[in-house]
Amino acid sequence: DAGVTQSPTHLIKTRGQQVTLRCSPKSGHDTVSWYQQALGQGPQFIFQYYEEEERQRGNFPDRFSGHQYPNYSSELNVNALLLGDSALYLCASSFQGPGLGYGYTFGSGTRLTVV
Amino acid sequence: QQPVQSPQAVILREGEDAVINCSSSKALYSVHWYRQKHGEAPVFLMILLKGGEQKGHEKISASFNEKKQQSSLYLTASQLSYSGTYFCGTGYIYNFNKFYFGSGTKLNVKP
Numbered sequence: 001d002a003g004v005t006q007s008p009t010h011l012i013k014t015r016g017q018q019v020t021l022r023c024s025p026k027s028g029h030d031t032v033s034w035y036q037q038a039l040g041q042g043p044q045f046i047f048q049y050y051e052e053e054e055r056q057r058g059n060f061p062d063r064f065s066g067h068q069y070p071n072y073s074s075e076l077n078v079n080a081l082l083l084g085d086s087a088l089y090l091c092a093s094s095f096q097g098p099g100l101g102y103g104y105t106f107g108s109g110t111r112l113t114v115v
Numbered sequence: 116q117q118p119v120q121s122p123q124a125v126i127l128r129e130g131e132d133a134v135i136n137c138s139s140s141k142a143l144y145s146v147h148w149y150r151q152k153h154g155e156a157p158v159f160l161m162i163l164l165k166g167g168e169q170k171g172h173e174k175i176s177a178s179f180n181e182k183k184q185q186s187s188l189y190l191t192a193s194q195l196s197y198s199g200t201y202f203c204g205t206g207y208i209y210n211f212n213k214f215y216f217g218s219g220t221k222l223n224v225k226p
Binding site for chain 1 (some may be wrong): 213
């Protein structure tokens with residue numbers, strides 16, 4: 001049973017550019033959450049998608065946007081990249097949402113470097 | 116809204132015990148525990164829901180003190196494979212799907 005798949009694994013972008021990261025959730029999961037993890041820090045909540053809608057959002061600017069498709073896969077888009085956006089971006093899937101008692105399955109992440 | 120974890124780091128010898136704490140200033144609905152090894156994704160260990168239950172996973176168990184809005188992770192007779200960074204994640208009663216992680220506790224188990 002495939003877990004959470006993220007692509008690409010590594011990415012180098014120039015400041016000001018735009019980037020799209022992709023995530024396929026674990027089979028049977030319908031909720032996708034995105035997190036940003038800086039080196040040595042805990043994952044920071046960006047947003048959560050359920051039924052193709054953004055259900056929850058953390059304290060991230062509008063430059064961060066996302067989408068969920070009918071097959072539950074999801075994208076994270078970041079516009080006008082800043083050096084501070086360099087981080088590991090983690091996609092986590094769950095059934096209906098982590099707060100209801102179901103744990104997350106995380107992907108291996110996309111390492112984004114902004115130069 | 117981010118839960119507070121303590122300690123930040125722990126160094127153990129194989130066979131020793133450790134406790135990692137996670138506390139919140141807001142009413143919790145659920146607490147998750149994850150372990151992340153260097154260069155890998157976090158792996159789900161267990162979940163505790165509002166109600167003060169205790170759970171176990173191998174020699175790792177956790178408790179949830181609803182009155183104190185705290186959870187503790189207990190690692191007994193630690194093994195080398197327990198090394199990694201432990202994160203607690205919390206969902207709140209007012210919004211249980213807005214899920215935040217603590218800053219992590221780095222555990223290093225030495226032979």
